[in-house]
Amino acid sequence: MTLKIYGAPRSRAFRVLWAAEELGIPYEHIPTDFQDGSKKPEFLAINPNGRIPAIDDGGFHLFESLAITMYLAKKHGGAKLYPATPEAEACLWQWSLWGANEIELPLVQWIGNRYVLPPDKRSETIAAEAEAKLPRPLAVLDAHLANRQYMVGDAFTIADLNVASLLYTAWFNKADLSRWPNVKAWLDRILARPGALKARKLREV
Amino acid sequence: MTLKIYGAPRSRAFRVLWAAEELGIPYEHIPTDFQDGSKKPEFLAINPNGRIPAIDDGGFHLFESLAITMYLAKKHGGAKLYPATPEAEACLWQWSLWGANEIELPLVQWIGNRYVLPPDKRSETIAAEAEAKLPRPLAVLDAHLANRQYMVGDAFTIADLNVASLLYTAWFNKADLSRWPNVKAWLDRILARPGALKARKLREV
Numbered sequence: 546m547t548l549k550i551y552g553a554p555r556s557r558a559f560r561v562l563w564a565a566e567e568l569g570i571p572y573e574h575i576p577t578d579f580q581d582g583s584k585k586p587e588f589l590a591i592n593p594n595g596r597i598p599a600i601d602d603g604g605f606h607l608f609e610s611l612a613i614t615m616y617l618a619k620k621h622g623g624a625k626l627y628p629a630t631p632e633a634e635a636c637l638w639q640w641s642l643w644g645a646n647e648i649e650l651p652l653v654q655w656i657g658n659r660y661v662l663p664p665d666k667r668s669e670t671i672a673a674e675a676e677a678k679l680p681r682p683l684a685v686l687d688a689h690l691a692n693r694q695y696m697v698g699d700a701f702t703i704a705d706l707n708v709a710s711l712l713y714t715a716w717f718n719k720a721d722l723s724r725w726p727n728v729k730a731w732l733d734r735i736l737a738r739p740g741a742l743k744a745r746k747l748r749e750v
Numbered sequence: 751m752t753l754k755i756y757g758a759p760r761s762r763a764f765r766v767l768w769a770a771e772e773l774g775i776p777y778e779h780i781p782t783d784f785q786d787g788s789k790k791p792e793f794l795a796i797n798p799n800g801r802i803p804a805i806d807d808g809g810f811h812l813f814e815s816l817a818i819t820m821y822l823a824k825k826h827g828g829a830k831l832y833p834a835t836p837e838a839e840a841c842l843w844q845w846s847l848w849g850a851n852e853i854e855l856p857l858v859q860w861i862g863n864r865y866v867l868p869p870d871k872r873s874e875t876i877a878a879e880a881e882a883k884l885p886r887p888l889a890v891l892d893a894h895l896a897n898r899q900y901m902v903g904d905a906f907t908i909a910d911l912n913v914a915s916l917l918y919t920a921w922f923n924k925a926d927l928s929r930w931p932n933v934k935a936w937l938d939r940i941l942a943r944p945g946a947l948k949a950r951k952l953r954e955v
Contacts, residue, residue: 594848594890605837609847616840632810635821642814643799645850685799
């Protein structure tokens with residue numbers, strides 16, 4: 546049975562679509578939306594938590610986007626995108642969690658209120674407060690990437706994908722990332738990967 | 751070299767200490783605090799992100815508490831506390847992330863402002879607003895535990911530990927959990943495990 550990926554491409558489903566493209570896994574995309582779609586009984590049967598994204602992999606149901614990208618790489622990726630040692634695997638977990646805990650909310654608030662929302666719905670106060678939270682964690686990432694091409698080990702992994710999928714909206718909207726040149730160079734590189742381009746095409750419409 | 755665990759026992763280091771106790775891993779505990787301790791150069795050398803907890807496992811440094819508990823089980827636990835199949839492992843990730851994303855912040859705000867903070871620092875408004883966010887996700891967990899003793903598979907795993915360590919403060923402060931009887935019964939059971947009692951002793955002082 547073909548993998549089913551539920552979730553609008555502008556949601557966290559983006560990273561799941563990107564992972565499937567990188568791994569070359571055939572999939573059916575059901576662009577369930579944030580609002581009504583994720584509360585319908587047929588979706589709650591897949592994800593009782595009522596949030597997108599979720600997957601149905603031959604009857605196995607999973608939610609939480611970070612768990613899904615790691616599962617897809619581990620289950621279907623062979624040695625691709627997922628490291629082999631416990632230490633490197635732990636670093637992949639660490640950076641994926643770091644992204645969710647340290648940068649996700651301020652990024653969404655910053656970019657949403659500066660670029661994405663309709664002009665009359667934007668709050669410059671929220672944008673500025675959110676932007677002010679980012680220099681500390683992004684300096685941590687910038688230092689980490691100073692002598693590295695990728696976040697974990699010497700190859701592109703799900704850690705890069707999970708964190709870059711958060712920074713994508715800042716990068717796409719041409720927010721000023723020049724303060725973190727290593728982060729910017731890393732985004733320029735990995736967001737141009739063929740798998741990233743295919744996933745981006747689903748949302749850049 | 752003995753595993754070093756950094757972080758005050760009332761922080762997210764609690765779950766790391768609990769995992770080490772469950773796994774029977776010898777460790778040295780450095781109770782680095784939230785404020786000054788986590789910003790000192792000697793701690794930033796372990797965790798450049800400047801947050802507790804962190805570990806030094808024979809020179810391998812790791813931060814993010816959920817990553818640490820999973821790493822300890824996988825690296826040092828043999829077949830204990832960590833499932834063997836990719837599907838069960840993915841469910842462990844999913845529930846650990848679910849806890850962080852769905853219940854952690856409202857739980858901290860609810861219990862802090864209702865029971866933990868000094869009375870003159872509490873806000874009943876914040877406590878009530880936070881408490882109102884919990885019935886939806888806790889109903890999801892309660893339904894999941896209706897016919898299960900544990901969150902993933904038929905044994906205690908790091909998933910139970912990661913989520914129960916969030917609900918611990920509600921349980922310890924005798925907040926009303928009777929609305930979610932399966933959650934309450936599961937907490938009563940696993941927070942009385944010998945490993946949990948040893949970790950609780952470090953914070954219940």
